[in-house]
Amino acid sequence: MLDADFFRRWMTATAASVDREAERLTALDSPIGDADHGSNLQRGFHAVRDALDKEPPGTPGGVLTLAGRRLIATVGGASGPLYGTLLRRAGKALGDAAEVSAEQLAEALRTGVHAVMTLGGAAPGDKTMIDALVPAVDALGESFAAARAAAEEGAVATTPLQARKGRASYVGERSIGHQDPGATSSALLIAALAEAAGE
Amino acid sequence: MSDERLVGIVLVSHSAEVASSVAALAKGLAGGGTAVPVAPAGGTEGGGLGTSAELIAAAAASVDRGAGVAVLTDLGSAVLTVKALLAEGDELPEGTRLVDAPFVEGAVAAVVTASTGADLAAVEAAAAEAYTYRKV
DSSP: OEEHHHHHHHHHHHHHHHHHHHHHHHHHHHHHSOSOHHHHHHHHHHHHHHHHHHSOOSSHHHHHHHHHHHHHHHOOSTHHHHHHHHHHHHHHHHTTOSEEOHHHHHHHHHHHHHHHHHHHOOOTTSSSTHHHHHHHHHHTTTOHHHHHHHHHHHHHTTTTSOOOSSGGGGGGGGGTTSOOHHHHHHHHHHHHHHHHTTO | OOGGGOOEEEEEESSHHHHHHHHHHHHHHTGGGGGSOEEEEEBOTTSSSSBOHHHHHHHHHHHOOSSOEEEEEOSTHHHHHHHHHHHHSSSSOTTEEEOOSOHHHHHHHHHHHHHTTOOHHHHHHHHHHGGGOOOO
16 A cells, blocks of 8 residues: 555655756757756746645645645646646546555546646547546556556657647647657656656 | 726746847827836746746736736747646635737737726737738
């Protein structure tokens, strides 16, 4: 079973991973976006980490809901409302249980991913974070390690796609050949989940 | 029509200058519309280009007179942030609505319509109708 401490470790590991990869995320965002993905996510996950340190919620749902709210409030780019909606909606789906199973987490994340698709209007294959998150959630039933591998594969597979949503869609065919920054950061989020699980 | 029941207008742009200039433009073109509460929410809190949920929430609270708040946005994260705040439930005043309209033309239509004492639905319809004014 996964408790609030597990979810705090997940968010802390994500913040550390975003710190390590910020330059790479921004570099990916330069040719097809506005070159702020790394710094935006750093600001957001630092705020998440600080909020969780200051007043650590006692439930898994509480941790994700607070993290989502902080991302919406602090990121300043489209990834804020998108990641914020993912985590907040997943957190709400987990309710106020003190511990949740891996299956419940997978189901809650699936709810969150659907909310992100509704908010942004993106579907699989549009070259967005959805291309990493959908396969990750599908693989989560197997193991955290399988979810990490599926997310990474999904992110890499965005490279030949043409962007159909967001800022990258304005550059049309020129988005082909670049790995999507949002799918890349989504893979970091899922890798941090596997890290928190010790896998 | 009474001043305290006018619909409030919030203008959300990635740029603080764009948001405040469009607010000034819309109020100026509305003439007698200066009583309409209009608040810009542009850029990030640090003054950069982007969207700030906190500036949006503060702007919406500042123009809420109890008749609803119409929020107009430019693009991308401005749209998504307002939608996420609306989904949150308690971040924006009751009766706040994201209006699907072109930013500049919609803002002028919204402020002019609000200045007549029209309700939120009429303000929204006028702003959305601005999409249909072809220029060529």
